[in-house]
Amino acid sequence: MIQGTSSGAGKSLLTLALCRILTNMGYDVVPFKSQNMSLNSAPSIEGGEISRAQYLQALACRKKPSVRFNPILLKPEGGMRSQVVFMGRPIGSVSAKDYMLSRKEELFSKAMKVLDELLKNHDIVVIEGAGSPVEINLKDYDIANMRVARHAGAGVILVADIDRGGSFASIVGTMELLSREERELVMGFIFNRFRGDASLLKPGFEYLERRYGKRVLGVIPYTEHRIPEEDSLAEFPKVKGDLHIQIIRLPHISNFTDFEPLHWANGVDYVTRAEEIKGDLIIIPGSKNTVGDLLWMRENGIEDAILEAHREGAFVVGICGGFQMLGESILDNVESKRGRVGGLGVLRAKTVFERTKRTNHLRARILWRPLGGTVVEGYEIRMGRSTSERAFSVIHEINGARAFEYEGAVGERAFGTYLHGIFHNLGFTERFLNMLRVEKGLEPVSAGGWSIEGEIERFAGIVEMSIDVDFILRMLEPG
Numbered sequence: 001m002i003q004g005t006s007s008g009a010g011k012s013l014l015t016l017a018l019c020r021i022l023t024n025m026g027y028d029v030v031p032f033k034s035q036n037m038s039l040n041s042a043p044s045i046e047g048g049e050i051s052r053a054q055y056l057q058a059l060a061c062r063k064k065p066s067v068r069f070n071p072i073l074l075k076p077e078g079g080m081r082s083q084v085v086f087m088g089r090p091i092g093s094v095s096a097k098d099y100m101l102s103r104k105e106e107l108f109s110k111a112m113k114v115l116d117e118l119l120k121n122h123d124i125v126v127i128e129g130a131g132s133p134v135e136i137n138l139k140d141y142d143i144a145n146m147r148v149a150r151h152a153g154a155g156v157i158l159v160a161d162i163d164r165g166g167s168f169a170s171i172v173g174t175m176e177l178l179s180r181e182e183r184e185l186v187m188g189f190i191f192n193r194f195r196g197d198a199s200l201l202k203p204g205f206e207y208l209e210r211r212y213g214k215r216v217l218g219v220i221p222y223t224e225h226r227i228p229e230e231d232s233l234a235e236f237p238k239v240k241g242d243l244h245i246q247i248i249r250l251p252h253i254s255n256f257t258d259f260e261p262l263h264w265a266n267g268v269d270y271v272t273r274a275e276e277i278k279g280d281l282i283i284i285p286g287s288k289n290t291v292g293d294l295l296w297m298r299e300n301g302i303e304d305a306i307l308e309a310h311r312e313g314a315f316v317v318g319i320c321g322g323f324q325m326l327g328e329s330i331l332d333n334v335e336s337k338r339g340r341v342g343g344l345g346v347l348r349a350k351t352v353f354e355r356t357k358r359t360n361h362l363r364a365r366i367l368w369r370p371l372g373g374t375v376v377e378g379y380e381i382r383m384g385r386s387t388s389e390r391a392f393s394v395i396h397e398i399n400g401a402r403a404f405e406y407e408g409a410v411g412e413r414a415f416g417t418y419l420h421g422i423f424h425n426l427g428f429t430e431r432f433l434n435m436l437r438v439e440k441g442l443e444p445v446s447a448g449g450w451s452i453e454g455e456i457e458r459f460a461g462i463v464e465m466s467i468d469v470d471f472i473l474r475m476l477e478p479g
Contacts, residue, residue, distance in 0.1 A: 158186055187475045287322070378420050378421040
């Protein structure tokens with residue numbers, strides 16, 4: 001099990017790397033995280049929702065992403081409430097307090113039965129913890145860290161982000177706040193994102209071994225990579241590239257990993273104020289509260305600013321909830337229960353929210369004339385059904401099965417689509433960006449020959465050279 005001294009220590013990526021390293025060694029490996037809180041979700045093979053992190057970890061294991069790898073997913077809705085997704089399906093919306101006092105124990109028990117099945121049916125389960133295992137106010141309610149390790153009898157690797165500073169203190173503080181029984185489960189420590197000469201860390205390593213009898217199992221160098229991370233855009237960059245690509249940072253923004261390829265190829269500028277809006281390309285992303293975020297844009301003048309920029313020649317794109325906002329109307333008696341609400345009217349599309357959520361892998365052919373015929377892959381996680389006069393694409397494959405279904409909408413210098421991950425189709429992205437670059441008198445660019453498989457393999461190779469995999473495997477041997 002991988003636990004961290006804090007959120008963002010690198011647990012998800014280290015788990016992913018170990019999944020690939022052990023899979024490459026011939027073991028039957030699967031990932032597991034009992035509970036994850038994230039608005040970056042992805043569809044599972046069963047058609048349910050799981051965290052994006054466990055989705056990628058499954059790919060690292062060369063397994064189909066399954067709801068069993070992330071039984072409990074919490075999706076923040078604002079106002080201290082979260083939607084609870086269990087085994088891929090929404091089961092309600094609760095406050096943090098009510099969840100801790102009423103639902104956690106029941107769901108933890110069910111999640112551990114899922115973990116028991118994974119342990120029985122696979123050689124190795126690489127478990128990811130959540131946040132810190134020793135938050136004093138939460139420890140009694142924690143169902144994602146040491147309680148899981150005790151249940152599984154898992155050896156725990158504690159990882160600290162040395163790039164942030166204070167990593168030795170964070171490890172010592174974590175170890176001191178663990179119970180004696182919990183400390184016994186810790187097999188060693190890993191320092192992540194180190195820049196410099198690792199030999200300079202030796203006195204600290206010796207101190208940890210003397211104090212706790214635990215080894216430092218490796219130092220992972222600071223590594224640039226293109227593996228989507230749940231928190232990778234948490235700081236929401238403001239980069240003005242040759243093309244000024246602006247993304248509206250909605251209060252309930254979701255699936256912001258959609259835009260990482262735009263960041264790599266050009267740079268993106270997240271905006272929250274009307275006076276900032278002046279981009280060549282303006283994107284409204286997905287949202288966990290579509291109507292609420294639409295009204296937020298309206299109240300803050302952002303809607304008017306987008307419409308003004310569009311009239312002056314900006315290209316406007318909406319993804320999922322953003323597509324719904326760009327349409328003429330939304331009838332929502334499900335999510336916000338506000339009834340009919342007018343949209344921006346950039347696209348001739350109308351949306352009706354339904355109680356059944358669609359979570360599917362999709363393959364589609366673009367109908368929009370400038371990029372017509374381009375085949376793209378993505379996924380949908382949505383409750384709305386939209387109709388439009390001019391579809392953006394035609395879906396010809398859903399979860400591997402043949403299909404025929406129009407989706408999205410096209411307008412004047414605008415399109416909307418339900419296809420999350422469309423910009424991860426680098427051929428599409430390159431052609432789209434170059435179309436805008438030519439209009440601006442800029443030279444064409446290449447989006448680069450990137451693939452998630454290649455990035456996983458490359459990153460795992462760096463981690464494998466940086467940690468003591470043999471020691472980890474010896475510690476996992478029975479007895």
